[in-house]
Every structure is written in C-alpha cells, then in structure tokens.
Amino acid sequence: MHILFLTDNFPPEVNAPASRTFEHCREWVRAGHKVTVVTCAPNFPKGKVFDGYRNRAWQTEEMDGIRVIRVWSYITANEGFVKRILDYQSFMVMATLASPFVRGVDVVVGTSPQFFTACAAYVVAGMKRVPWVFELRDLWPESIRAVGAMKESKALDWLEKLELFLYRKANAVVSVTNAFRDNLIGRGIDADKIQVVTNGVDISRFNPREKDAELVRELGLDGKFVAGYIGTHGMAHALETLLEAAEKLKARPDGDRYRLILLGDGARKADLMQQAKAKNLDNVIFVDSVSKDEVVRYWSLLDVAIIHLRKTELFTTVIPSKLFECMGMGIPVLHGVAGESAAIVEKEGVGIVCEPENANALCDGLVKLAEDPALYEQYRSNALAGAKNYDRSELARKMLRVLESLRK
Template sequence: MKDILIITSYFPPEIGAASNRIFHLAEGLQKRDYKVSVITPLPNYPTGKIFEDYKGKFKHTSIENNITIHRLWIYATISKNKFLRLIAMVSYSFSLLWFFMFNKIPKTVIVQSPPLLVAFTSMFFLRSKNRKLILNVSDLWPIAGLELGAFKKNFSYRLLEKIERFNYKKAGLIFGQSEEILTHIKSIFPNKETVLYRNFPDFCAPEIKANNKTNGKVKLVYAGLLGIAQGVYKLCESLDYGAIELHIYGSGAEQKKIKALIKSYPNLPIFFHGRISREELHKVLMQYDVAIIPLLNRIYGSVPSKIFEYAKLGLPILYFGGGEGENIVSKYNLGWVAKAGDYDFLNLVISSINKDMISLKLKEEIKAIAIKNFDFNKQLDALIINL
C-alpha cells in the first residue's frame, strides 16, 4: 500500500467545487489501495468562521472513510480586506510548517493550488530529490485575479508571478483542470509533465422523471457560491423575467445584496432558497428546467465544475462565462451559451428557450453524454498511471 498525502485549503464538511474535487480524489485513491492522508485547515468556508464542532481547537485529527484527516489552525475570514486575507493564508502556512517539522511526510504529495502562498510553502519546504511533488492547479493565479480586478500589475503582482513559476518548477507532475491551464504552464515550462484532470463528479445520478408542475414559465436555477466572480447579483438585476423565474441556492459575499434586492422588488420572480447539502441539492435540481452558470467576466483557465455535475443530472445548461467552459457546453450539446458579459444577448438566448424544448428525452440525452464522456473513475484510473 503506497502512502500519499494531499495538502489542500478546502475539504468537507466545507462545501464547493474545490472541496468536492479533493474529497473525491482522496476517496478514489483510498479505494484503489492507497494509504491517504489529508492536511487541511479547520473548516471555515464559505462562512469565514470556524465551524461549531471545531471551535477552540488548534488541531483536529480524525479517520473518516479510512482517510486520515489533519485539520490545522487558520485565521478564518471572508473579509474583502487584502491584508486580512493575506493573514489567513500566512496563518495556515505557519500551521503547515509546524506540521512538517513534527510529522513524517510521505514520499508522494499532492498540493492544491491556489492559494499560491499555501502551495509555495508546501513546495518550498517539501522539495527534495527523493520526494515526488504533484501540483493540482484548479485556477490560474495571479492571472485570474488580474481578470477579476483583484490585482493590478505592480510589484505585488510580479512577486505572485515568481511564486507561481517556482511552484511549477518544483512540481514533478502537474494536474490541470482545463486545457487552458496546461497551455499556460507549458508556455513557461515546455518540458513539464502535465495531465488534464477535469473536475468530474462521482455520484450515482438519480432517475430523471417528467415534471408536470408548470406555470408556463421556464424555471431557471443557479446553485453555488454567491461570490464576486459569479456575478449573481448583477444577473438578478439584468434578467428579463417576462417568461422565466429564477431560483437561487447557495451562500457567499453577495447573499445579503441578493436578499435585499428581492425584498425591494417583491414582484420579481426571484426565489432565494439558501444553502443546502449537495445530496439534497441533487434532488431539488431535478425539478428545474435549465441551470444557469454565469461568470461576471471570462476567466482564462476556468472551467466551472457545475458543467459536469449538471450534465450528469440531465439538467440542460445555459452557460454565460465564455472560454473553455463555453466550448464544452457547445461541443457536447449540453444546452445553450451566451456571450460572456453581454446581458442583452443573454436575454435574447433565454427568450428562445421554451418549455416544449426541455423534454424528458433531452434530459436523458444529456445524462447519457455525461456518463459516457465525464467518467470520474476512468479519469482517475488513467491518472494513477502517472503517480
């Protein structure tokens, strides 16, 4: 049995794509006879507060599904203040250093990036000729931060670029969640060994049933993080509600603004349902017609995991984010795409969708495409060859 360590900033009971991806990776490796351990912060995302069961603890170690999980102290925050966010990353980095000094580290280590500073801490202090460091790159920072308006091209940005390059250089192997990520890495280190590792879901898709409840309107649903990058608040402001209703599940920085908007305009067919578990979400999503996946701006390297999850549920997708995600939705006929940032065009696309188009047959076809092309276990088996 081969030992393998995964270092990540997100892990269940936290929610979100990053948490789900790392959990399924760890669980998949454990089922394939790897002895898996995980280092992660005390759970705090997306609330920015340590979860109740872990408050007052500096470290918590548990064995869950035969996976050893070490949860380390972090200064938790969701503040927009860059200094406080930096303190949060530094605090977890110090906890990692403390762990590295007093614990035996396996020869194979998978490091999640971003956050860049956390990945740098791991790559710098664990680098050695007889240890294989694998970098799992899910987003391209600092490029993504620049496109989101979080960074400017100054000294700090150039420093982050150097950290990014150091992380790539020290990695013996790099997993990338998109072709754009791998293209970017290859442009810096042409000979670096890379593997495309999509964020495919690992769950048994429920049976699709005909939905007879209808008021004639297309029921549009958004489920996920209500952050700045997703731009759900602007989406609520910009949609033409003549033939649709919008249902929202999730939590995040824009939650209060969205709830205030709904309160100010009670006649708008916008319904906020809050955050629910992933298992429950899969059940409730089946009652909707179309799932919308928006990004406020096109982000190079980003491919939202929702594409693969919704497709496996047989839920038609309206993609509004551009880039590689748009290409995937078009290539596999998973639904509709609208030009990123063009809300007039988005409303035009929505107006072209009617209830008759969203048939049981269409949903079954989308589900079949997902099962054939987005298979988590086949992807993981191919990945293990490189470990």
C-alpha cells in the same frame, strides 16, 4: 503508496475544490493506497466554523478511509484581499508544521486555487525528500487581476514570480483545463510534466431524479419553469446579470411562469439580495448554502441550470465544475462562460451558450428552452450521455497514475 494531500478546502465544505479532493482521495483509498489530508476547520464560504468543529491546532478524523488532519488557521469571510491572504498564509504555515508528524509519505500534493498551499507542499516535500505535485485549479494571481480585487502592484508581480517558481520546482503539474496547460507552456514551463485531469462528476450522487416535492411546496414552485444558479456568489460570477434577466422575465406577459433560484453564499450575496428587493423581484429566490447531501435536492428543482462568470479573457480558460454536475443530473444549461467550457457545452450538446454579462441573451435562452420541448429533451438526453465522459472515478485513476509515476 502513502499520499499526503494539502488543501484548505475539504468536506463538509461543498465547493468544487473540496468535492474534487475528497472524491479523488476516496478513489485512491479504494485502490489500496493510504491517503492523509491536511486541511483546516471547515468554514467556507461564510468564514464561520461549521457545527461540530473547532478552530484549533490539531484535530483528526476519518472520512471514507481518508485520514483527515485539521489545523488552526486565521478564518475570515471571503471579503477583503488582506484578510484572505492572512487566511491563506496561516494555513500554509500550520500545514507545513503539521506535516512532519505524518510518517512514511511517498508523494505530496498541494492544490490551488491560491498557491500558498502549493508553497507548503514544496517545503514539506523538500523536508521529506519525496516528489510533489502542484494541482492547478486556477491561474492565481492572474485571477486577482481579472476580478479587480487588487490593483497592479509590485506585490502582484512578486506573487507571479513565486507562482512560476513553484511550477518549475514541482515534479509534476496536474491542470484542470487544457487552457491552463497551454498558458504554462507559453510561460516556459516544461510541457512534459504537465498533465490535464479535468473536473468531473460523481455519477453515483448526481443522477436524474424527480423534483423534490417537499421543496417544491416550500418554495412555491409548483407549475413553474425553474432556472437556477448553485455556487459561490462572488466577484468573479457577475450574478447581477441574472437579476437583470429576472427583471426582463417578469416584464413578459407570461412572466409568472418563471422562477430563478440562487443557492449559495459569498462576498456579493448580501448586495444581490438588496438589489433584488429594490427591484421587487419576487421571481428570484435566494437560498443559503446547504450540505453536500442536501444540495442534490435543490439541483432536482431545476429545469435549467445557469453557469455564469464575468466577461474577461482569463475566464475563457476555466471549466466550472458545476457543468458536470448538471450533466450528471440531466439538466440542460444556460452557459454564460466563453472559451474551453463553452466548447464542451457545444461538443456534448448539453445546452445554450450565452455571452457573459448579457442579460438579454440569458433571458432569450431561458425562454427558448421553456418553449421548445423537443430541444429541451435533446439537451437533457445529451447531458446524461455526456456525463459518462467525465466520471470522477476514472479521472481520479488518471491522476493516480501521475502520482504513481513519481514514486521513487
């Protein structure tokens, strides 16, 4: 079977969509299928093309047996709604124009978070007369409303109508959460064509290891209890809460024991750094994004991983993929996200669930994990055991069965 996958995020980018797509496609190739990915020049999250790439109409490469076609797109940093829409729409157009040159396709997959990629998949599948799959990673444009990136308007209403049209037209919808599936069913989408394939972890890459001694020395972490957030610093993440918690930790008599690392980039990073400087938070360390190979070194530094999103109803439906990476590494979590993902944390017994945007709860949870070695070790052991339930290889095979069922 020849699978054509359209996505605007792909390695060497290191965000969740890029990792999921690559790891799934790699497993499909290993299963004997041909996979072609149409994507753009790697540029997330800074909106700058990575070294070794150019933003041009057509360039190809092969990654672990996957044929990768990169097309031109309007590249911008993750700042400003209009520019982001131009970014999304330019990829939609160029991916649609490039796809006819990919021959012998049996099924097309278009992945969110934004659904203009799914629009391209719908059009391409129609031209090729093959089935197509909408991989649903985010309820977009509902997430725009949740973070206040755009005021209520007829444009948002129109985008929602387009969203529902695509769900109806897709031959199958693969959702990353059960909550997303329930949302679609409640809005009239046929339940029989919606399958759930959660995010997971590549346990061959994310596994327990000793703290990276070089980084410990470089960042001054020797003898410190280290908590960290690794990921996008965006509007959705409310990372100001982490700075408030750091301020409270610093005020404790044993405050010098604690360090907080924030690794990644995004629209809010510069402002967060300014806030930390203004508050003299020398217990907070900011690190720029690193490669996929390097990020595991930074995960190894963490005694506790912090997962956090804004306190809004929409985010009770999401499952941050970094949760599974924490589990694979055996790192207990402080989970500042309510809903389905919090239920996983509690079910698997891998950490403490905190109220989102509650700095006191975050601070108290961190201190509890630092001062209770038995509890900490219990969470660590549970994380390693639970990671096996979210093995990316098996999840990739589950999604492959959905694609194979559509083959004519």
